[in-house]
Amino acid sequence: MLWKLAYLLQPETAHQLAIALLKRYPRFMFRLMTRPIDSHPALSQKLWGMDFANPIGLxxxxxxNAEIVPAMMQMGFGFIEVGTLTPRAQAGNDKPxxxxxxxxxxxxxxxxFNNQGQQYAHRRLEMLYNQPRKSIIGVNIGKNKDTDDAIADYVLGWQQMADVAxxxxxxxxxxxxxGLRELQQYKQLQRLLEALGNVRIKHQKKIPLLVKIAPDLGQEQIKDIVELSLTYQVNGLIISNTTIERFDSLKSYHVQQTGGLSGQPLFQKSTAVLAKFYRLTEGRIPLIxxxxxxxxxxAYQKIRAGANLIQLYTALIYSGFRLVHEIHRQLPRLLAKDGYNHISQAIGRGA
Ligand SMILES: Cc1cc2nc3c(=O)[nH]c(=O)nc-3n(C[C@H](O)[C@H](O)[C@H](O)COP(=O)(O)O)c2cc1C
Incomplete structure (x- = not known):
């Protein structure tokens, strides 16, 4: 019902309204949209020394801007990734x-990367971070549009956000x-990971470093990223971001708009790239x-392709947060049907 009403609005306005309501009335919105659920023991994992109650992430x-983390915890996400946050607040591109x-x-x-900047999000996360909580909190960092030194922005991001992540x-x-995606090229990625390695050594808090990559990579680039990730002790890879490809199958009016495409049409491509990374890393680096x-x-297909954890975005816009519950309920059944009693047994089995 709420979702149908939201369709009458411009998509960005609908999203802003949802954030405002979830921020102001987290409990009420939760009751309106979903029912409480306990994570099934077959879905819990220890990764990077942390307990993930379930593999479903936002x-x-x-x-x-880390405005609705408490509401998202109630919705049943095992982990919530806020951001992308840039060192300074910025408005992003022109609308629409x-x-x-x-x-x-x-x-x-x-x-x-429209966002309120890292200091704003830091203040919000500070309030939650040391409280007892059910979900893991990840912070996704990027660079400002007008920065001259991209690597310096990532180093600063680490310094500013590590204590609340x-x-x-x-x-x-x-x-x-x-220029952002060029950071995936060998030399640039090497420089970035080296710089981050130095800041991580100095920072007293040791937390995992994950790298989020595009689905639009060739085999050589994938090999380079795997090699560098192993050399520079990247702890996890997130596969993938949106695609710049426009598939022939697309039927909607806005297909020619510039930007990143997400949702159903991305499933096959991003899952194939995920499986490639799994085959090359052979389970040495956890994948999301x-x-x-x-x-x-x-969700199960992603796990079989090599994912320890999965994340959702676009399907939440179309199906709402019930999807989180559906995955909670169905995943243990899908595992059992294949003779597994724990998620860890299924990871990469279809890669
Ligand atoms: C409106 C929108 C904004 C996004 N913003 C970010 C972002 O700030 N940082 C990021 O790493 N990914 C961002 N993403 C990408 C998603 O995190 C995800 O990688 C991608 O949408 C594919 O998942 P999906 O098909 O489930 O949406 C965004 C996606 C959408 C649809």
């Missing part, structure tokens, strides 16, 4: 910059910031599978 970009492709159950966005994701894959997950079956 993908970056949904709660850019977010488009629903309803017939394809997809979205195109060219938001361009369980893990940090370095986002080098959004298509809407000029994201892109087009809209059902428990698809």
């Amino acid at each position: 993908a970056a970009g949904f709660d850019k 910059r977010l488009f629903r492709l309803s017939k394809d159950r997809a979205i195109i966005n060219r938001l361009g 369980d893990y940090i994701t370095v986002n080098i894959s959004s298509p809407n910031t000029a 599978g994201v892109g087009g997950v809209a059902s428990a079956e698809q």
Whole structure:
């Protein structure tokens, strides 16, 4: 019902309204949208020394400014990734910059890292971080549009956010910031990981470093990223961000808009890239599978392709938070059907 009403609004206005309501009335919104659920023991994992009650995460970009973390914890996410946060607040690209492709159950966005900046989010996370909580909190960092030194922005991001994060994701894959995806190239990535390695050694708090990559990579680039990730002790890879590809199958009006495409049409491509990374890393680096997950079956396919954890974004716009519950309920059944009694037994079995 709420979701149907939201469709009458511009997509960005609908999102802003949802954030405002979830921020102001987290408990009320929770009761309105979903029912409480306990995580099934077959879904819990210890990763990087932390307990994930379940493998279902909120993908970056949904709660850019860490405004609705308590509400998202109640919704049953095992982990919540806020951001992308840049060192300084910035407005992002001109509107309109977010488009629903309803017939394809997809979205195109060219938001361009609109966010309130790291200090704002830090203040919000400070209030929660040391309280007892059920979900892991990840912080996704990026660079400002007008920065001259991209690497310095990531180093600063680490310094500013590490004390309120369980893990940090370095986002080098959004298509809407000029030059960002070039950081995935060998030399640039090496320099970035070296710089981050130095700041991590100095920082008293040791937290995992994750790198979020694009689905639009060739085999050689994938090999390079794996090699560098192993050399520089990257703790996890998030696969993937949105794609700049426009599939022939797309039917919606907005298909030619510039930006990153997410949702159903991205599922196959991002899952294939995930499986490639799994085969090359052979389980040495935990992977987070994201892109087009809209059902428990698809969450399970990501796990079989090599994901320890999965994340959701676009399907939440089309199906609402009931999807989190559906995955909670169905995943243990899907595991049992294949003879597994714990998620860890299924990871990479289909890669
Ligand atoms: C409107 C929108 C904004 C996004 N913003 C970010 C972002 O700030 N940082 C980031 O790493 N990914 C961002 N993403 C990408 C998602 O986190 C995710 O990787 C991608 O949408 C694929 O998952 P999905 O098909 O489930 O949406 C954004 C996606 C959408 C749709």
